[in-house]
Amino acid sequence: MKLEQVVLRPYALPLKQPWRAAHATLGERRGVLIGLFSQGLAGWGDCAPLPSFSGAQDRADTFAALERAAQSLRGAALDEGLAGLAAIDNAQARWAVETALRDLSARRDGLPLHRALGAAAASQVAVNAAAGPLDESCASRVAAARQNGFDIVKIKVGLADADEEARRLRALASETAIRFRLDANRAWSEAEARRFLDAVADLPIDGVEEPLAQPTLENLRRLQERCPFALAIDESLFELGPEKIFAARATRRLVLKPARIGGLAATLRLARQAAAAGMEVVITSVVDSAIGVAAAAQLAAALDPARAHGLATGPWLARDVAPPLPLRNGALVLPDGPGLGLVPSGEFAEF
Structure with a gap:
């Protein structure tokens, strides 16, 4: 061909x-x-x-x-x-x-691309809602996510004082029945992270990504040992080293952005190594276009379509390059057609 x-x-x-x-x-x-x-x-x-x-x-x-x-x-x-x-x-x-x-x-x-990657047929991929920062409007975004059938909502933390954010999260948890997936993007010192995590330990938290500004396998392990929920490595993956991470099991979860890993095959290989080491694996993106999200969703379907992945960011875009995959009851619905199942539309389809 x-x-x-x-x-x-x-x-x-x-x-x-x-x-x-x-x-x-x-x-x-x-x-x-x-x-x-x-x-x-x-x-x-x-x-x-x-x-x-x-x-x-x-x-x-x-x-x-x-x-x-x-x-x-x-x-x-x-x-x-x-x-x-x-x-x-x-x-x-x-x-x-x-x-x-x-x-x-x-x-x-x-x-369909996930079938071409060797997976069983899947009709949808579970995802978390993306509620953005823990600010004044976060409660309304979380409530909307709950009404739309999401069980897990992801919130950005590390943007304000750790103690204040812990208080905000506790207030939010008292208003709605939903699980929280938090992402600090390496915002905290170990002392700040410890204070925040201790203060929210009894809340319905699914996991916390990248809590430490200067992560090591040792300080991540110390935090994970005191947390009842999963801590996750994301942007620190290559800084700490995949093989060392798998051997140390310093956190319970690995978050993979396929674009940073370098492709479908490389991400599949890394995800399977992590799973073999006993780690949970979540596929995520950063407000990608509909084409990028569709590719990541097909990859997530090839790995674990039932685990909530971080791919429901399409609603944040004012416009897109193609009609995005439908969101239904906390899941991205995969197209029936072959390949990605969608193509660019409008000006992006004009060649």
Whole structure:
């Protein structure tokens, strides 16, 4: 199957309101779609550098790597493209290219992408709601999530005093019956983290991601041992080292962003290693486009569709590159069609 056309489509998607984390505030999502065409079929991938980890030069380097990869794919065979993925040295560009190649391959074979990855058929993927920061409006967003059938809601913490946020969370828990998934994005010292976690230990908390500003396997283990809920490693994964993390079991959970891992196959491999070490695995994204979310959802379906993954961020976007996957009773509904099951629409489909 020869790739007859390769296209790149930049986008800038405004958010309905700022997405705040401890070290970044996001007002729009910028990226580039890559489309691969052959025999009347198209495969799509999304390259959107992660805002929490990428400066302007990193974003430029990522898009340059995607352009180089696109040039090398023009006129190549599909199997050659898959075999050459390791030559793409930028993880986020490699994720986009592999997604497009595997989307095209799965469409050729008439299989949803998660089935092409070797998984059993799945109709949906459980997700947590994304309620943003623990601010004055958080209670209304949490209430809306509960009304829409979500059992778990994710809240950004580490944006105010730890003791004040613990009080806010306790007040919020008294108002609604829902479980909280918290993300501190490495905001706290060990003393601050200990105070916060101790203060909320009796609340219905599903887990807390990246509590420490300077994490080590030792201080994470100390915190995990005193917590009744899971602590999670996310952006500290490569700083601490996957193999060391699996051996130490310093936390109970690993959160994986496939774009940072560098592709579908690499994420599947890492997730299975984590599961073999006894860790829970959650797939997540950072307000990605509908194409990026669909790819991550297909990956989550191949791993564990029943676990709540962090992929329900589409409602934060004021517009999108394609109709997003439907959200129903706390789950993303997977398309019936082959591959990703969706394609760009409107201006993003014009070539």
